[in-house]
Amino acid sequence: MMIKPDGVKRGLVGEIIKRFERKGYIIKELKMMTIPEDKAKEHYRQHQQKPFFDQLIQYITSGPVVGMILEGEDCISGVRTIVGSTDPAKAAPGTIRADYATNIRYNVIHASDSPESAQREIDLFFN
Numbered sequence: 174m175m176i177k178p179d180g181v182k183r184g185l186v187g188e189i190i191k192r193f194e195r196k197g198y199i200i201k202e203l204k205m206m207t208i209p210e211d212k213a214k215e216h217y218r219q220h221q222q223k224p225f226f227d228q229l230i231q232y233i234t235s236g237p238v239v240g241m242i243l244e245g246e247d248c249i250s251g252v253r254t255i256v257g258s259t260d261p262a263k264a265a266p267g268t269i270r271a272d273y274a275t276n277i278r279y280n281v282i283h284a285s286d287s288p289e290s291a292q293r294e295i296d297l298f299f300n
């Protein structure tokens with residue numbers, strides 16, 4: 174998963190990490206980085222045709238992010254439950270996006286949606 178530039182700027186890193194640690198996920202790797210444009214485009218390649226693509230790339234490269242490899246039972250679906258829906262207005266109360274995000278674009282956090290995308294994102298950001 175990745176804490177996006179708005180989450181880092183707003184000082185939410187500790188709060189977000191705490192939620193995953195308390196649930197029992199193991200942090201295998203943790204890295205603060207500023208994503209270069211080419212990696213951002215590769216990461217979000219499935220959104221290339223979307224009208225918000227350029228702004229998405231601008232946003233995700235606008236400042237440091239914190240990337241994390243988490244491990245645990247049913248980690249992908251469990252992490253996504255803690256993160257909440259992409260649109261904070263639709264996110265369940267108590268999820269990270271419901272609690273901290275106000276906008277579908279600036280939604281604080283990204284979480285891989287399948288084992289394949291997790292592997293792809295790990296390869297892209299953690300070599």
Ligand code: CMP
Pocket residue numbers: 220225229259277278279280282283284
């Ligand atoms: P994420 O879960 O990282 O995956 C794709 C990202 O695109 C999403 O979070 C949002 O930051 C952004 N996004 C998704 N839908 C929209 C939208 N309708 N308008 C603007 N940005 C969006």
